[in-house]
Amino acid sequence: MERAKLDLWVGMFVVAGFAALAILAFKVGNLDSLSMSDTYVLKANFGNIGGLKASASVKSAGVVVGRVTDIKLNPESYEAQVTIKVDKHYQFPKDSLIGIMTSGLLGDQYLSLKPGVDDDMLKNGDVIKQARSAIVLEDLIGQVVASKAESAK
Amino acid sequence: MPVARTIRNLGHRTVEAVWRIGYASRFFAMILLHSGTSFRRFQLTIKEVYFTGVMSLVIILVAGLFVGVVLGLQGYETLKSYGSESSLGELVALSLVRELGPVLGALLFASRAGSAMTAEIGLMKATEQLAAMEMMSINPISRVIAPRFWSGVISMPILAAMFSVVGVFGGYLVGVVYIGVDNGSFWSQMQASVDFQHDVVNGVIKSFVFGIAVTAISLFEGYDAPPTAEGVSHATTRTVVESSLVILMLDVVLTAVMFRGV
The missing domain is CATH 2.40.30 (Elongation Factor Tu (Ef-tu); domain 3)
Known part of the structure; x- marks a missing residue:
């Protein structure tokens, strides 16, 4: 697979991971209401x-x-x-x-x-x-x- | 003398087991020691993140959704008898974030990505590709093994977090949309009970530890596999069995430390 496409997929994967963590922190958890x-x-x-x-x-x-x-x-x-x-x-x-x-x-x-x-x-x-x-x-x-x-x- | 033979057998097995533990620890130390290349030439690691992380997404997301849906259905049935259906969000979110996300995510990761890693490394060894690399004075550990190790360590927490999020969504679909638990109390009880430090961060730490364990086991089994078709097949089986047991064992220890403060 060409390099640009690979980078794109992995980048999206990492971004989605951080988005998931943010959802866990703010939507599922109580980080926003505590701070x-x-x-x-x-x-x-x-x-x-x-x-x-x-x-x-x-x-x-x-x-x-x-x-x-x-x-x-x-x-x-x-x-x-x-x-x-x-x-x-x-x-x-x-x-x-x-x-x-x-x-x-x-x-x-x-x-x-x-x-x-x-x-x-x-x-x-x-x-x-x-x-x-x-x-x-x-x-x-x-x-x-x-x-x-x-x-x- | 059957007694002497039994004792000799036991001794042989003990020596073998200790030797293997030592070999595995040395292999792990070598991975860490030769990790420089996987960060200096980060492209190598990115390629492996694609194969271990991105390609595992489908199974993680689908499994997470189903687990969340089942939690929603079962949890509702149980909570109904106490008249506290509104705590459904709390139940679903806490089970996923604390336990099921990291543990089931790691189990799926071991069977999806870990077995593939073992088979790949084992076959590379069987076809003497690793030996050929050494002939060209390329260190196979820094060029082949370490990037795979770090890709697993990077992917595992991301996959576990996604598992939890999709699971909570599955619980929401069943609980709020299908059964009709109140939307407001579903989310507010969840937010009131899920603590960021205590639950979310501890879940991420768990999945991080599982990522290290699963990839280290997978790579070691592949590297250690006898260079035959049978050897590779046995090594793949051992990877899945050992990883699963180690994940569950580590989970007991980590849970005891995190939530009981032992």
Whole structure:
């Protein structure tokens, strides 16, 4: 086979390979949503994070606006300190409410950010004061059983 | 003395096996040592990439599509009983990117390109072409073997990535177009669970390692083949069997290291 044709085929093969890798990175994987161009960092303290994992999404009204970057246990207050990264395009009032939700019955857990009414906006490094912990199924069942026992008396 | 004969037999086999491992390692070292030519005269490698990579495209793409379709059908049937059909994209993409793309891609590559390499090198040896090259003071390893080795190492990750992409498309065809899983949740659950570093990069590393293993085995078996018709045929069979076993064995080790951090 002549050289030019051979080069063309191999070139197309390599280009297609890189295209496949790009599809895996951006369409199948989450590379684009993790590397948001401009972000700011917020923190929140939860009594219980349930099954929340790093890189879980932060949603507001169902739209992904950020990602969880880090989860630590605060050794003084024994609360979970969750650090999140939010897209600069989205600004939230100071009294916004953050909670841990589950997508579907068996789905992943994510953070839901409900905007408040304050005129001041959250800035880089701020702590979201109003944080609602994850609902743990066992606690819920325990409460129901306790209240049933109470009413049976 | 039958006992002495058995022990002598065992000793002979052990010595033979150790000798072969040493010979194979030396052969591999020679390939790396004489790789200069395959990069200085890159045209040699390009020609081999055409034969090993481009010509393997059809089988890789068709197989990938079928695997994706089957994953879609089977995955849907299983997930349905938990009422989580929307995770179908996650299931298909993770199985392909982490395991099936690299492993099945490498198995197909071994039987498609690896066996051809062994037969070619073996026949070159049988017809004394390699000896003739040495007579002309051309090093057959740098001129014939090393370009084929690097072509395999280059082609394998590309083929595995294409396998995964086509497989995901196959799963999409069955899951979303044919069965009717929600398009949005198919892709969003997939993107939420497939991590670039953890899944995609590790898959590429796997296919890279498999590429090195398969081509090294194929070339060694061809180079080591007895210069007869029977010898070449045995060597080709051994290539496919050994490559397949080594791929699956390496996969166990790599998976344990990557996903369990052993």
